[in-house]
Amino acid sequence: MKYFAHAYQNADASSDAELDEMRNLLGIMAAHPDFQAYKRISYDALDLKPDAKVADVACGLGFDLPYLKDRVPEGTVTGFDLSEKFLAAAEARINAVYGRADPSILFKQSDIRTIDSKPGVFDAVRVDRSLQHVSSQETAISEMLRILRPGGILCAAEPDWGSFVIGSSYPEIADKVVSAYAQALINPRIGRDLIDLIGSQTALTHHSVHPLLLKTLPDASRIFVLEDITARCQEAGTITSDEKIEFWQDLEERDASGRCFALLNIHLVAGRKP
Structure with a gap:
């Protein structure tokens, strides 16, 4: 049974309708205050100098690239992603933001497990909510460390779907919906694993946990694709x-009375390469 999360795992094989839905959903996330809050902290955690070279791995539609570029006005930002379609959309987005192509913002098609880069090129490497979709997360972490220079910072932000809660008067049903969402992901608890994956290979510089608290049904339904998940649950029996x-x-x-909520924790971990 195909869940919507599977579309992220192979974006170029997705239908045009699925791609449009992913674009809309990622745009909604990027505009939400809770997402923006942890993202700002992730930029800070990179400890960027104005002339730094930054890699945003699995950059998707490139929402973070302009913000990273603002932090490195004399440096470069490279967005890596496996999806040709995502990279084309990211480049178009950058051109729209700046009104032109920016030669200091680069795009490379690359699998996170075999990153197309020489070793030690980047001063900082960042990944955001993508390791949840990737098999062999240890290989991905090793690759990001490989392209990072000694003394550079690796920063990752990932959800812990074991923390996912939907406020409901029917907790047994809610638990089944939550479980179905987690099962659609390759690494549903990657958030809590980051501290070991990164901390075992770097000198930890940051660890924080950021709640994504959605308090209206439209927000919760869109961001957590609840209609899709509940339909899949019914289909599966x-x-x-x-x-x-x-x-x-x-x-x-609950939404009408102001009691609706859905909660998910994002772990943000950064470490300095020896």
């Missing part, structure tokens, strides 16, 4: 049609 109706009616009642 995890929940019944009546349970799905009860679950959604309760969410709507």
Whole structure:
């Protein structure tokens, strides 16, 4: 059974409709204050100098690239991503932001597990919510460290889907929906694993946990694709049609009374390469 999360794992094989939905969803996330808050801290954690060379690995649609470029006005930012379609959209986005192509913002198609770069090129390397979709996360971390110079900073931000909670008067149904979401991901608890994956190979410089708290049903439904997940649960027989109706009616009642929420924790970990 294909969940929407699977589209991120192979974006170039996705349909045009799925790509449009991913673009819309990623745009909504990028505009949300809780996402913006942890992202700003991730930029700070890179300890960037004005002339630094920065890699944004698995950069997706490139939302972070202009913010990183603002931190390194005399440096360069390179966005790596496996998806040709994402990179084309990211480059178009950059051109729209600056009104032209910026030669100091570069794009390279590359798998995170075999990054197309010489060793020790970058002063800082960043990855954001992408290791959850990647097999062999240890290899990905090793590759990011390989392209990082000694003394440079690796920073990763990843969700811990074991912390995912949906406020509901039907906790057993909510737990099944939450479980289905986690099962669609390759590394659903990568957030809590970052401290060991990065800390075992670097001198840790930062670890913080950032709640993504969505307090309206439209926000929670869009960002966590709840309609898709509950439909998949019903299709798989995890929940019944009546349970799905009860679950959604309760969410709507909670939203109307201001009691709706969905919560997910993002772990942000940074370390300095020896």
